[in-house]
Amino acid sequence: MVTEFEKDRVVSEIECKRDYACLKLKLREGRQEVEKILRILTEVEVHFTIPKIHKDTLNFVLPGEETGKAMERLKGAGYNPQLLAGCSLVTVYAPDMRDLFGIMVQILETMLRQGAEVLQVGDAYDSVSCLIKEEKLKGIISALSEVFPNTAIKCDLR
Amino acid sequence: MKIIVQKFGGTSLADQNMRIMAARKVIEALYRGFSPVMVVSAMGRSPQPYATDTLLALLQNIAPEVEVEPREKDLIIACGEIISAAVMAQLLKTMGIKAIALTGAQAGIITTADYGNARILRINTEYILYVLKQGYVPVVAGFQGATQAVPPQVHGDITTLGRGGSDTTATALGAALGAERVEIYTDVDGVMTADPSIVNEAKVLPRLSYEEVSEMTHQGARVVHPRAIEIAMEHKLDLWVKNTKSDLPGSRITSYEELSFEEKERITAITNLGSIGYLHIGVQEEDKPYVEVELYKMLGKLKVNAYLASMSSDRITFAVTRQNLWRVRRLLDSVVVPVWKGGKPRLYLFDTASDRVSFLIQKEELSKLGDSAEVEVLPVEIMENTSLVSVIFSHPSLLQKVIVRMLAVLNREEIPFIQIADSRLSASVLLSDSDTARAVRALHKEFALNRS
Numbered sequence: 001m002v003t004e005f006e007k008d009r010v011v012s013e014i015e016c017k018r019d020y021a022c023l024k025l026k027l028r029e030g031r032q033e034v035e036k037i038l039r040i041l042t043e044v045e046v047h048f049t050i051p052k053i054h055k056d057t058l059n060f061v062l063p064g065e066e067t068g069k070a071m072e073r074l075k076g077a078g079y080n081p082q083l084l085a086g087c088s089l090v091t092v093y094a095p096d097m098r099d100l101f102g103i104m105v106q107i108l109e110t111m112l113r114q115g116a117e118v119l120q121v122g123d124a125y126d127s128v129s130c131l132i133k134e135e136k137l138k139g140i141i142s143a144l145s146e147v148f149p150n151t152a153i154k155c156d157l158r
Numbered sequence: 159m160k161i162i163v164q165k166f167g168g169t170s171l172a173d174q175n176m177r178i179m180a181a182r183k184v185i186e187a188l189y190r191g192f193s194p195v196m197v198v199s200a201m202g203r204s205p206q207p208y209a210t211d212t213l214l215a216l217l218q219n220i221a222p223e224v225e226v227e228p229r230e231k232d233l234i235i236a237c238g239e240i241i242s243a244a245v246m247a248q249l250l251k252t253m254g255i256k257a258i259a260l261t262g263a264q265a266g267i268i269t270t271a272d273y274g275n276a277r278i279l280r281i282n283t284e285y286i287l288y289v290l291k292q293g294y295v296p297v298v299a300g301f302q303g304a305t306q307a308v309p310p311q312v313h314g315d316i317t318t319l320g321r322g323g324s325d326t327t328a329t330a331l332g333a334a335l336g337a338e339r340v341e342i343y344t345d346v347d348g349v350m351t352a353d354p355s356i357v358n359e360a361k362v363l364p365r366l367s368y369e370e371v372s373e374m375t376h377q378g379a380r381v382v383h384p385r386a387i388e389i390a391m392e393h394k395l396d397l398w399v400k401n402t403k404s405d406l407p408g409s410r411i412t413s414y415e416e417l418s419f420e421e422k423e424r425i426t427a428i429t430n431l432g433s434i435g436y437l438h439i440g441v442q443e444e445d446k447p448y449v450e451v452e453l454y455k456m457l458g459k460l461k462v463n464a465y466l467a468s469m470s471s472d473r474i475t476f477a478v479t480r481q482n483l484w485r486v487r488r489l490l491d492s493v494v495v496p497v498w499k500g501g502k503p504r505l506y507l508f509d510t511a512s513d514r515v516s517f518l519i520q521k522e523e524l525s526k527l528g529d530s531a532e533v534e535v536l537p538v539e540i541m542e543n544t545s546l547v548s549v550i551f552s553h554p555s556l557l558q559k560v561i562v563r564m565l566a567v568l569n570r571e572e573i574p575f576i577q578i579a580d581s582r583l584s585a586s587v588l589l590s591d592s593d594t595a596r597a598v599r600a601l602h603k604e605f606a607l608n609r610s
Contacts, residue, residue, distance in 0.1 A: 005278040005330050005389065031575060035565035042558045051561065051578045054470040095388060102458025104467065105451060112447050121469050124581035125376035125384075 011148040013093040016155040019064035022084040046070045050122035088137045091129040114139045161337040162192040165328035170402040172202040196297045197328040200238025210235045228273035232318045239299035247297040257295040267303030275320035281334035300324025322383020329386040333393035343402040348409030351607040352428045359608035367414040373583040377548040378431030425605040426550040435483035436541040439474040445497045452495045503531045510538040545594040548586040561585040567604045
């Protein structure tokens, strides 16, 4: 018996999720405050992801439909969050991203060529996710599919 | 024929006593009605005589300034596993068991020609099945295979599989032979809820999903190599992690569907990944995307992986392993990134404060360009001694609650953190190396993992 084995170590899938948003909040009491903010969101079942701390601000990504309740609760707690709505989350998957050198640059370069600002980025061992403005989505997906040919695209581009 | 593949790592074969214990596991499998296939790593670790690094030193020490060809490097390091296979086959023979040592190539493993990091293309099981049917225990040298022979070659070149190679050999053979199970023998009782050298109360997890183990290994747990898990998952093959020195059942790694109701939504383990360098580079907002792309391009060329990347309008932030940090520092000390969007070009220099001499020389040289270019200095802040501590869980729906609980523990224990990160099955914090053990212990207690 001859069995085919290990997959090619290449990008396997590009996925996009529409209607995402980014919230940015100023931390007034330092990093300990991150817990308090995220707890407020968890209490109203906001599915935040890619939380990042930059100097004295906290950024995170959330589904567009959850921004209303998130904003309301955070404002109620005395915060003044900045909302960036109308975004898409584009995720590039590979079996072992950390063994594929230069994937990040291929993604960023594609975004740059398409004039899309990467608003936030999250990376895991098998994926890199970028938040971009929704109007750039079509161009980005088409450009990424050229950079990573023969890759499955899971994206509703209507 | 009920086939079982049993893999023994270097520490499980380090001395005669250990090798006898390993041979007993094979004999037990025979008594249980299995046809065992033994996969072995090189015996012991450097500086022991047959360990991979010791063998490699034989070539490197001839003239350290002359680079060893990857093909020859593979040829010599593959010898460690071949010696192990021959020794174990002979040991089994002395114990009354028919055994035959096989190299990876003799076991039918055909790989790509990527010396040092070859990928298994296919396995021709004809010979190994023949050997099993004759009642022999094949003892296969792990971590290696061979390329397909290309005429006028009679045999292909010997290749090695890179990190986690013997785990990959065992799992791939298990899948190709339709084995009932693959057992990975090591020096711990199974997959643990935390590193037992940090948490005394760490417990063995009796059952885990492929995804949980994959996440754990990428976040710092030394369990089974992710490549082996990938193959096992693809071929729906159960893996068992067991201790060579004990008869405890160990940990079963299987599909998510096989987990119990409680296991399907649980906190699995706390892991820690040390030796991380975290870098912040301040840069003008308008040129940041260009500098960022150039920087990542250079890191890619150096084969340095950047992770924990983060976007803000005026800073480029990422982490690298401490092993790679000196290369990144040297790169930043020596490069100039030009950005030209019409008008005067802007030339960016990186000030890492580590090599003032080369930085000052570059700055002075560039100043000679006068008004024809703008020279900008980007401050680089490097945090050298950081670790990533992660909480691993079995279902993505737990993410938000886990992050909040994790941060609550750190606040309560007054452990400062630098950054947070998430992935499908983990929530992580980057913190100082000196706080790692305290954080791991506090999180292990918080999530009651000692009661697993």
